Amino acid sequence: MRPRLVDWTLFVLAGLVAASGFGAWLLLDAQAAPVIAIHAAAGLAILVPLAWKFRRVRPRITRASAWDWRTPLSLFTAIAAIGSVATGVFWTHAQAPTGYPNGMHLHIVFGIALIVSIVLHVTLRFKLPSRRDLQGRRDALRWLGMLGFGALLLPAQHVANHALNLPGAQRRFTGSRGAGDDTGPAMPITNWMFDRPAPIDVTTWRLTVRGAVERPLTLTIDDLQRDDWTTTLRATLDCTGGWHSTQDWRGVRVGNLLDRAGVRPAARFVSFVSVTGYRWSLPLDEAREALLATHYEDVPLEHWHGAPLRLVAPGRRGFMWVKWVGEVVVLAEPDPGQWIAIFTSGLSG
Ligand SMILES: Nc1nc2c(c(=O)[nH]1)N[C@H]1C(S)=C(S)[C@@H](COP(=O)(O)O)O[C@H]1N2
Numbered sequence: 001m002r003p004r005l006v007d008w009t010l011f012v013l014a015g016l017v018a019a020s021g022f023g024a025w026l027l028l029d030a031q032a033a034p035v036i037a038i039h040a041a042a043g044l045a046i047l048v049p050l051a052w053k054f055r056r057v058r059p060r061i062t063r064a065s066a067w068d069w070r071t072p073l074s075l076f077t078a079i080a081a082i083g084s085v086a087t088g089v090f091w092t093h094a095q096a097p098t099g100y101p102n103g104m105h106l107h108i109v110f111g112i113a114l115i116v117s118i119v120l121h122v123t124l125r126f127k128l129p130s131r132r133d134l135q136g137r138r139d140a141l142r143w144l145g146m147l148g149f150g151a152l153l154l155p156a157q158h159v160a161n162h163a164l165n166l167p168g169a170q171r172r173f174t175g176s177r178g179a180g181d182d183t184g185p186a187m188p189i190t191n192w193m194f195d196r197p198a199p200i201d202v203t204t205w206r207l208t209v210r211g212a213v214e215r216p217l218t219l220t221i222d223d224l225q226r227d228d229w230t231t232t233l234r235a236t237l238d239c240t241g242g243w244h245s246t247q248d249w250r251g252v253r254v255g256n257l258l259d260r261a262g263v264r265p266a267a268r269f270v271s272f273v274s275v276t277g278y279r280w281s282l283p284l285d286e287a288r289e290a291l292l293a294t295h296y297e298d299v300p301l302e303h304w305h306g307a308p309l310r311l312v313a314p315g316r317r318g319f320m321w322v323k324w325v326g327e328v329v330v331l332a333e334p335d336p337g338q339w340i341a342i343f344t345s346g347l348s349g
């Protein structure tokens, strides 16, 4: 097979893996499932052209006389590629500890290193593909064989997981492992970056509902616990860091609050802002179905789980379940600044 064909196959597969890796975080569960499957399948399939490429470039590495200034970068790319696949497989299939940092964090670090090094690698060695690269039936068949063999790796892994009852067989489709259900306060605690707020004094705490609404609201904790306001919702928190837990949450449906405040026609998103500055938004219709919870499993939330009020966003990854909510802001536009807020909140007092 022509080297350039193998290189382009690697490049396209790597792009697919990177894009699906980000999609896995951001999409709703139902949409994320096939994207995560593509991520895993393409991530394993890439091993086949990678092995091919390593065989080809081995003399350029093993013979010192063949080294040039680009060789270290190529080695770095190779290490990042192997590290990405190895940490991905390890994290989703082994019984690794869920602490911080864990296998998922390593996977993200290797993945980002890989994206950076591929961009550099391609900039330095770029060659456009041409039709000649896929000429000849034998080459085309070999190429298809390579892809086909790669595509079988994930199903083979699944069969092995179930036959040998490996830990990977018990994982949720996101790769997260169960951390116990209906456990209330014993649920794991995860803070994304720097949020370490002091416990909130509920006698002075207020929830404000503002933005594109007719009647802004200021509510006390007692308002939010009135029997005729509250409902329960069973939902699964699935942290990107690799664990999941299902609880019965109790609180006020966001749609209920929005109806009381009267949403203006321009409204499109609802942002949930923590007292720490952390914030995330959901599209209006989805936000209506979310819950602002004061309780789990019939007990009040514990401080580190976001007391007095946290967002429960069914079907969304855990990092969107804003804790210590102080404001609900109805928006007419998306909020790109939330991407900065989740990385910097907690740093300013
Ligand atoms: N304000 C705030 N909310 C937050 C976070 C945070 O760091 N700050 N971490 C998020 C992440 S990454 C997860 S997985 C869940 C974890 O919730 P728990 O600690 O109650 O299990 O909270 C989310 N809400």
Ligand SMILES: [Mo]
Pocket: 190, 192, 238, 239, 240, 241, 318, 319
């Ligand atoms: Mo998380």
